[in-house]
Amino acid sequence: MRFLFLHNNFPAQYRHIALTLAQDPKNKVVFGTKNRDVTLPGIYKVIFEPNRNVHPTTHHYVQSLENAVLHGQAVYKLAEQLKAQGFVPDVICGHSGWGPTLFMKDAFPDTPLICYFEWFYHAHGSDADFDPTEPLSVDDVARIRVKNSPILIDLYTCDRGLSPTHWQRSQFPPEFHSKISVLHDGVDTEFFKPNPNAKLVLPNLDLSGVDEIVTYVGRGMEPYRGFPQFMETIAYVQERRPNCHVVIVGSDRVCYGKALPDGMTYKELMLKKVPLDLSRVHFTGALPYAQYLQVIQASSVHVYLTRPFVLSWSMIEAMSTGCLVLGSDTGPVTEIIKDGKNGLLVDFFSPQKIADRIDEVLDHPDKMAQIRVNARKTVIERYNLADLLPKHIQMIKDVANKTTVKAAKLPSGFGKKVK
Known part of the structure; x- marks a missing residue:
């Protein structure tokens, strides 16, 4: 044919x-x-x-x-x-x-x-x-x-x-x-699979000794994917958790929605607006698939925020690796994530509540273990x-x-x- x-x-x-x-x-x-x-x-x-x-x-x-x-x-x-x-x-x-x-x-x-x-x-x-x-x-x-x-x-x-x-x-x-x-x-569930002993080591980043890693993945850094809210969340997390590191995968650009009128990027804006300990915030840029896989396999909690818009592949890929996904309580996410079953849901507009749920995950790893298992099960059953x-x-x-x-x-x- x-x-x-x-x-x-x-x-x-x-x-x-x-x-x-x-x-x-x-x-x-x-x-x-x-x-x-x-x-x-x-x-x-x-x-x-x-x-x-x-x-x-x-x-x-x-x-x-x-x-x-x-x-x-x-x-x-x-x-x-x-x-x-x-x-x-x-x-x-x-x-x-x-x-x-x-x-x-x-x-x-x-x-x-x-x-x-x-x-x-x-x-x-x-x-x-x-x-x-x-x-x-x-x-x-x-x-x-x-x-x-x-x-x-x-x-x-x-x-x-x-x-x-x-x-x-x-x-x-x-x-x-x-x-x-x-x-x-x-989603290729044989590629995106859990690695319980995963340590995050990239060419220019070694977090192998870090126990708490919060991850965020996007093609760009923009309001459509909740980037400003996530950056504000980091400030709360850093105040409470001095040993927590944050890894942000994606390019410093706008893929969906409008760019800022003055030419500034949202990354530049939020770094100027939010006081952060940048020694614990790591921007990797876009990554090859093998390195991206390492990031989500080593993730302690993966934050996925989106407006009611097109669902990203990355959320389902993260679930396939057994990530604990903290997703926005919006239509594209709630089709897949059921709160407390195969992930957690949060208010898109509340950085403080997002930080609270990150604390919940990091403070109760045993309680979250079954949610991780259920996340992968969901992908295998519905998105394999x-x-x-x-x-x-x-x-x-x-x-x-x-x-x-x-x-x-x-x-x-x-x-x-x-x-």
Whole structure:
């Protein structure tokens, strides 16, 4: 079979799926992307680039739409080149929102299209108005509505949709739920597994003699993932626990939400705002997977905070290693973590309460042991890559063969917005 994958950042959510399909010599796997750096065996990578940036005079409500159209146009031209070379896919899988999938039904009208639907934007009731100190303007509300335009086009044109969690699917218009299956990307539980004797030793950091390690992981350092609240939490923790160290994994950038208007990063802002003993706070930057694994295996308590938004892989990966995850009491987290069962929940906006729960974990390791076991059990039962990958492959083949694929029903309680 012939498979076409589309994602700006190769290989992203399609890593395991594309690699597995490419192992079969009867398959041809083509991956359209903007990422020139990464290569994977057996996958024919083709590059697309918009022919220009969004025009500076474009109305700010529709700049994201223009950007998506420019990306869609670039992929449309790429599709014409593939057809000229004799490649017509049996199925197309692409991430919706940035634009690459927009015109695939025009380029390949007889080819089924599966869109990965990660998020549908709302001005009210989810991420955008979650922080009461950041009220939305009229322009914000209108811009957010228009931001869904390319996603709505994909919802209409695709043959099948996919969302990784029930929480994320619940954000999409109910009239499209029958098109969207819930199937998580999966976590490699054989890689992300506990190491009871783990000691944290990185090239420039040796915490092998430290008994209390609080960890935080993010692609960036931003309010969407509770970075300011976490930094304030550290101040409380350091006052109470003189031997506790904090390890922060991630880049000093904003991946979700707005950057500060003065050019300062949130790391710079919080270090200026919160007095900390920096000899016990360690910023590692982004880490290779093997080193990141060491961090979460050695973690005494792992703090994961997020607005009601897309769930990070890192939370489930941490649970898979048997981490004691202290998660924000927000929709994407509570789908997975049940307080006191397989993790602990905290108020996103209360650094003092977060610190209190960190104390609870560090003061009662025996009490927390079963929660760690349950965390890994949850991942093995519900998010194990070994179980989910065959389901992904089968769904793609069923859609390619035009076999009826039923979307999973939402559990009771989903579809309600969470503040």
